[in-house]
Amino acid sequence: MALEIIESCVNCWACAPLCPNKAIYEAAPHFLIDADKCTECVGEFADAQCVAICPIEGAILDELGTEMNPPGSLTGIPPERWAAAQAEIAAR
Amino acid sequence: MDLPVIDNAPAKSGGCSTGSCGSTASQMDGMPDDIRAKVQDHPCYSEDAHHYFARMHVAVAPACNIQCHYCNRKYDCANESRPGVVSELLTPAQAVKKTLAVAATIPQMTVLGIAGPGDPLANPERTFETFRELAQKAPDIKLCVSTNGLSLPDHVEELAKHNIDHVTITINCVDPDVGAKIYPWIFWQNKRIHGREAAAILIERQQKGLEMLVARGILVKVNSVLIPGVNDEHLKEVSKIVKAKGAFLHNVMPLIAEAEHGTFYGVMGQRSPNPEELKNLQDACEGDMNMMRHCRQCRADAVGLLGEDRGDEFTMDKIDAMEIDYEAAMAVRAEFRARATAELEAKRNKAHAPKLPQAQVVQFMPRAAKAVPEAVPAAPVGRSVLMAVAAKGGLVAVHFGHAKEFLVYEASATGAKFVGHRKADAYCAGDDTCGDAESTLDRTIKALAGCEVVLCSKIGYEPWGNLEAAGIQPNGEHAMEAIEEAVAAVWNEMLAAGKLTAAPAANKVA
Numbered sequence: 001m002a003l004e005i006i007e008s009c010v011n012c013w014a015c016a017p018l019c020p021n022k023a024i025y026e027a028a029p030h031f032l033i034d035a036d037k038c039t040e041c042v043g044e045f046a047d048a049q050c051v052a053i054c055p056i057e058g059a060i061l062d063e064l065g066t067e068m069n070p071p072g073s074l075t076g077i078p079p080e081r082w083a084a085a086q087a088e089i090a091a092r
Numbered sequence: 093m094d095l096p097v098i099d100n101a102p103a104k105s106g107g108c109s110t111g112s113c114g115s116t117a118s119q120m121d122g123m124p125d126d127i128r129a130k131v132q133d134h135p136c137y138s139e140d141a142h143h144y145f146a147r148m149h150v151a152v153a154p155a156c157n158i159q160c161h162y163c164n165r166k167y168d169c170a171n172e173s174r175p176g177v178v179s180e181l182l183t184p185a186q187a188v189k190k191t192l193a194v195a196a197t198i199p200q201m202t203v204l205g206i207a208g209p210g211d212p213l214a215n216p217e218r219t220f221e222t223f224r225e226l227a228q229k230a231p232d233i234k235l236c237v238s239t240n241g242l243s244l245p246d247h248v249e250e251l252a253k254h255n256i257d258h259v260t261i262t263i264n265c266v267d268p269d270v271g272a273k274i275y276p277w278i279f280w281q282n283k284r285i286h287g288r289e290a291a292a293i294l295i296e297r298q299q300k301g302l303e304m305l306v307a308r309g310i311l312v313k314v315n316s317v318l319i320p321g322v323n324d325e326h327l328k329e330v331s332k333i334v335k336a337k338g339a340f341l342h343n344v345m346p347l348i349a350e351a352e353h354g355t356f357y358g359v360m361g362q363r364s365p366n367p368e369e370l371k372n373l374q375d376a377c378e379g380d381m382n383m384m385r386h387c388r389q390c391r392a393d394a395v396g397l398l399g400e401d402r403g404d405e406f407t408m409d410k411i412d413a414m415e416i417d418y419e420a421a422m423a424v425r426a427e428f429r430a431r432a433t434a435e436l437e438a439k440r441n442k443a444h445a446p447k448l449p450q451a452q453v454v455q456f457m458p459r460a461a462k463a464v465p466e467a468v469p470a471a472p473v474g475r476s477v478l479m480a481v482a483a484k485g486g487l488v489a490v491h492f493g494h495a496k497e498f499l500v501y502e503a504s505a506t507g508a509k510f511v512g513h514r515k516a517d518a519y520c521a522g523d524d525t526c527g528d529a530e531s532t533l534d535r536t537i538k539a540l541a542g543c544e545v546v547l548c549s550k551i552g553y554e555p556w557g558n559l560e561a562a563g564i565q566p567n568g569e570h571a572m573e574a575i576e577e578a579v580a581a582v583w584n585e586m587l588a589a590g591k592l593t594a595a596p597a598a599n600k601v602a
Contacts, residue, residue, distance in 0.1 A: 010165060010166050011154070011181070012154040012155050012156065012165060012210060013154050013155045013210075013215065013218075014154075014155035014156065014157070014210070014214070014279075017155075017217075018282075045282050046282075046283065047282070047283055047284065049282060052279060052282065052283060052284040053155075053157070053279040053284070055156060055159060055165040056165065056166065074159060074276065074277065075159070075276065075356050076161070076276045076356050077356055077359050077360065081359060081360065082359060085351045085358075085359045088351065089351055089352050
């Protein structure tokens, strides 16, 4: 049972000091989670701490590859609205 | 002919109870001596000082504990200039090195701030390590910090310990229902909290932090982002409350929102306020509060005078190649500071020397008129006029085509009052890139909407014609004069020519 940080991480450092297991470490090109140390905060906190502070949707996955913070959940921007804005910008 | 600048310091005239009325000079007058002494060389806290003194931000604080709808945490860009944006993140040791390098190269640099790109107090170890080192190695640099306030109450003690005498808190609302439209979530006590509940906690912490800082004698400036339709009317209440609690300066900034920034407001089409809306709100708040009008909304790694960014000269690889003798630099810096402070003092004294006998001085400030009903103007007088100035170092000193920004002054019978600035694209590069000149000039003229005059050191034939056609009178006759004097002189010329009795000719720019 472990979480994973993927390439959309922006290296903001918010998660690392919160991890009760010191499982998160600085690496290039982005922070990583030591799967052997990660407990998903079970028994420590109600919510996995890295997931609870991460500002980037989709940057943290669980073992099944599920996005812990799915699109729209943090910014409040509906995914279809985001896609439309990106398409509009690309067409300029 | 110089226009008299009327001294309406509260104690003397009794006409102004707010201590924040009128010209640049009287903004400083409204402050008690101890506060004035603290801010007179701080470019962000004193409008006077920003012509002389520079600041820098070091980007040591990437983490944030809240999300704001005007911020995108992915943003990292060399070409954008706005809060929360940086090019390279620094460790505290790198930040100290960079600060010493900048201080040794730019003696005007008096202030080191930590402003992100996240929240400095959500990165307490990195922030305080930087402050600790700098307090030791560069005692002549003022340290300040800018925060969203969520963890502020936990760190007030430590801020006081590091001799940080200036803190900026961003307070966009005092009502959780308004806050719920600005802050989608906060991280609080090991949980992500959303919506109104989140906003309520944030507001409570901001207000508590403000009170604690004031109780310890730390100067507090409040920043607010003006978001049309969300908190525009509400900011008047915010201004009253933070003033009552002891904040000494309020800085209302316009929302920056573009779809390409990837922020909630940008993507969802929230509009930004126009310059007139911003000025109207600042004017409305000014009855209660000292308002800051010269903020340039700089990057979290800005270096230099406000409105300029010399960050490119101080990338880490360039700093590593520099040799810094800070002892020697401190002597040069002390000398510069003494000279600039004396110049500022002279300017202030001059602004206050009465040039007309008291009997002829009539106060036209609306607040003064309110407080002293009998002081109604006896003679007809010209209306106020907005003038844009291509300025440097407090002088009309920049060629129109080279101006990156224009300072905007409101000229009236009471003198020249700084009310804001407009960004311009400097269109005249003087080489092949001039191909795009026309559209850039058009954009600049559009940015000057509402101004009737533009003062500059020189101006080309073509932009002269275009400005005139747009209803803006170019004026290059006051090159190298002090801004306030030049603006007042032009206003007097307009008054003498009878141009100020009627309403302004409609600006022909949208």
